[in-house]
Amino acid sequence: MTSVREVTPNLVRVVASGELEGWNDGGPGAHFKVFLPVAGEVVMRTYTVRDFDREAGLLTIDFGLHADGPVTAWARTAAVGDRFAVAGEARPGYVPSAGARWCLFFADHCALPAVASVLDALPADMRAxxxxxxxDPADETEFRSAAEVQATWLPESGPPCAALLAAARSVVLPEGPGEVWIGCEAGAMRGIRRHVLGELGLPREALHSRAYWKESVPNHSDHDTGSDDG
Structure with missing residues (x-):
C-alpha cells in the first residue's frame, strides 16, 4: 500500500500499487475480490473500485468499518507497506443508458463507495x-460530479435500511427517461425494488439493484441482484 487515510470515522481509504498492468477495473461502481491476510489466514471479501489510475498504476479502495469482523480489524490497523492481493479483474459496474436524463440512487453506507464512483463519472447533462x-452523521461526505446532484442523508432509524425503504416509498420519479440504482442490505433492496417496479412502474431494464450485505449472513453473495424475487 502507498497510502492509508481516514475519510470519515467509518471509512478508511487505501491506495495500493503493484502488479496492475492490464488490470480490468470494470468501470464506475465495479466490484472485485480482495484477499487480505488476517491472523495467519487469507480472508476474501468483495469491494468496490473507488478509483483506478491506470497511468500511475494506483488502485483506490474504501473500506467501511461496519462491524468487528476480520476485515474491519485489518482496515483499522492498515499501514503503508502492508500487502494484499486482488482478483485479476473487476466485475462490470454501472453506466446509465444513453437516453437517461436522471438517475435515482438508494444506498446504505456499504454502497457509498460505489455511488461516489458512479457520480464521479456522470456527465454534466445528467441529474442525480x-x-x-x-x-453516523459524521460519515456524510461531499460528492464530486459534473452532474447536478441532490443528496439526502438519512440517519439509521430502526432496522437497517428502514429509513431508506421509507424514502423510496415517498419519492416521486422525475419527468422524462431515467434509471434507478439500489445498493444496500438484501431484504431492504428487495423491498425498494418491488416498490420501484410495482408502485412506481419503472421498467425492469431501467432498474439496477444489488445486495451489498445480508443481515445475519457473513460474506453474502455479490451476485444477489434481487431479480429472483421479481
Missing part, C-alpha cells in the same frame, strides 16, 4: 438524486 442511509 441520491438517498444514503448512515449510522
Amino acid at each position: 438524486i441520491v438517498f444514503v442511509e448512515v449510522t
